[in-house]
Amino acid sequence: MFHRDPNRHYPTETESRVIIRFQDCDPLQHLNNAKYFDYYFNAREDQVAKLYDFNPGQLFHELKTSWVIYQHQIAYVRPAQVSEWVRIMSRLIFYDEDTTVTEYYMTDDAKTQLKNVLWVTSKYVSVATGRRIPHDDLVTGYLEATLVPNINFPSLNFNDRIRAIKQDL
Numbered sequence: 001m002f003h004r005d006p007n008r009h010y011p012t013e014t015e016s017r018v019i020i021r022f023q024d025c026d027p028l029q030h031l032n033n034a035k036y037f038d039y040y041f042n043a044r045e046d047q048v049a050k051l052y053d054f055n056p057g058q059l060f061h062e063l064k065t066s067w068v069i070y071q072h073q074i075a076y077v078r079p080a081q082v083s084e085w086v087r088i089m090s091r092l093i094f095y096d097e098d099t100t101v102t103e104y105y106m107t108d109d110a111k112t113q114l115k116n117v118l119w120v121t122s123k124y125v126s127v128a129t130g131r132r133i134p135h136d137d138l139v140t141g142y143l144e145a146t147l148v149p150n151i152n153f154p155s156l157n158f159n160d161r162i163r164a165i166k167q168d169l
Helices: 035-052 056-063 137-146 158-168
Strands: 014-019 065-076 085-095 099-108 114-126
Touching (some): 014 035, 035 065, 035 085, 035 114, 035 137, 056 065, 085 137, 114 158
Antiparallel strands (some): 014 085, 065 114, 085 099, 099 114
């Protein structure tokens, strides 16, 4: 479980390199739209555990809390194709008392072409009641340590964000 070390700098972006599997593609050899979610969530789960020693499963068992997905916003910019190596990046761009927004994006292996962008809004809930609750102090420490600084999420426009990510590549 995450314990914030005040002397440590935590990266605010995770990155994974993965290959697009044949079984996950449509007849046109493009990654199936629904499979983007699997690739993103698996990459984030692996990287968060490695970089931050944070395991959402422990929240469930130890704190009896979890995040549930409330909303997705996704843009399919260019297709990811069968057997293609891609990069998957993810970062926390907003949190408040009971909500998080995680931004995911996928590029080609060289990180020159944007393929997809996803925003996932999640709510923090009690497993016992299923109702939203404030983030625990331990969780807030994790969120503070990993939040991308200087992003004013309430004023962000999703399409403008896509353009900004493209320009950064």
